[in-house]
Amino acid sequence: MNIPELKIGDLIAKVPIVQGGMGVGISLSRLAAAVANCGAIGVISGVEPGFNLENYCKDKFQANMDGLAYHIQKAKELAPNGIIGVNIMTALTNFEDMVKVAVKEKVDIIFAGAGMPMKLPSLVKDSFTKIAPIVSSGKVAKLICKQWDRKHDYLPDAIVVEGPEAGGHLGFSIEQLTDTENFSLANIVKEVLEAIKPFEEKYNRKIPIIAGGGLYDGKDIGEILSAGASGVQMATRFVATHECDASDAFKQTYIDAQEEDIMIIKSPVGMPGRAIRNAFVERVYKYGKPKGIKCVNCLKPCNPKETLYCIADALIQAQRGNLEKGFAFAGSKVHKIHEIKSVKEVITELIDGLKKY
Structure with missing residues (x-):
């Protein structure tokens, strides 16, 4: 397979991979910059990014805003020509404040999941920051598009589809997690593509779908791109890297x-x-x-x-x-990881595998 570029508005990633945001502190500026420097999209987690700052225990909200600003600035400094995103959970108590910080720091794209970010378009108004909601079904994708269209005259710049094999919090019931046939990532991608079709036609614009959850190698990427996705999201593969912001014990x-x-x-x-x-x-x-x-x-x-x-x-x-x-969240294929590599080695391996697909 030829390697397609991932286009999100005027953002063009040469490698169609988005490194998933991992909190707390697993994907910060070091990992995001390393991924961005390889032509993919690096993502900083917006969950408690100020946890290492001195004022965290006294004023955690300010510390987290300061921490987010610092890591966006640092990632941009380390990857001046790369694409840097942040993942800000809608369920955060200070969601709107964190979005405003990201916009002020001119982050390239905001990914927002763990709820439906209905106000997000108004928070990025008049900025160049792109926005991409994270969904787990065509129904949710349709609801968000309908609301953004009606209230903000805006469509998502991209949509991330997270399947049931992802690590961390999942937008599925326990029953759905065991129904691997009906809730496979490829099936959900097709469902979302169908749900957003009327909105794409209305705006005469394609909404790129980025799909993730349980993807491990180039073959997995190829299968999801063949199902209609424009790119993939991968998180677990980037934890066992030298550049990951987690401790060696976590890795x-x-x-x-x-x-x-x-x-x-x-x-x-x-x-x-x-x-x-x-x-x-x-x-x-x-x-x-x-x-x-x-x-x-x-x-x-x-x-x-x-x-x-x-x-x-x-x-x-x-x-x-x-x-x-404490404990570590991880995707379903974590057991396939056996050594720590550099981000460049991981991405090269993924792209080589995709080329053979």
Whole structure:
């Protein structure tokens, strides 16, 4: 297969890969810049990006805005000719403020999932920042397009379709996660393409679809592009890289993971999530809430009184390598990763595989 460019408005990625945003602190400026320098789209996670700043515990909202601004600036400095995006969850309590920071810093594109970002077009008005909602069905894609069309006279610059094999929080029920035939990524891509067709015709403009979730190699990429996607989103493959912003201990959990270690957990935010089984996860779900953990109030759906643990705290601990106090999210194919490589090596391997597809 010839390698297609991924075009999102006037943004042109020579490599049709978007590196998925991974929080907390797994994909920050170093990883995003490395990916962007290889011709793909590098993405900074907007989930608690200020967790390492001194004022985080005193004023986490300001720290996160400062952290996001810093990492966008740093990524642009490290990859001056690359495309840099941010992933900002709609469910964040400070979603709108974080979007405004990203726009002010002139980030190239904002990816927004974990809810329907109905106000997003108004937040990027008169800027050159592109916006791409993340969906898990044609129904949601249609709802967003309909609302953006009616209220903002705006269509998504791209749409990310996340399938049930992705890592982290998933927009599916437990039953849907086991129905691999009806909820395969290729089927969802086709469903979304059909749902957005009327809006593309109205605006006489193609909305590129970027699909991800459980993609591991060039063959996987080829199959999804053949299903109608314009590009792919990959996250798990970029964790076991030298440039990933996570600790070495976090990366080692990916290398050590066996297929039977991958599990679906019920996250404190009320969504299922795919994670790597470890002692922390087993202890929490068996014995209940650990002592000494305080909620940092990062997500709207989270009720501190009812949650088994603070998801942000657990992910921050894991990012730092304290796996006894946290855990790692990962995609379904994490068990196929056996060594740490450079971002360039990973992308070269993916492109070589795609060429052979």
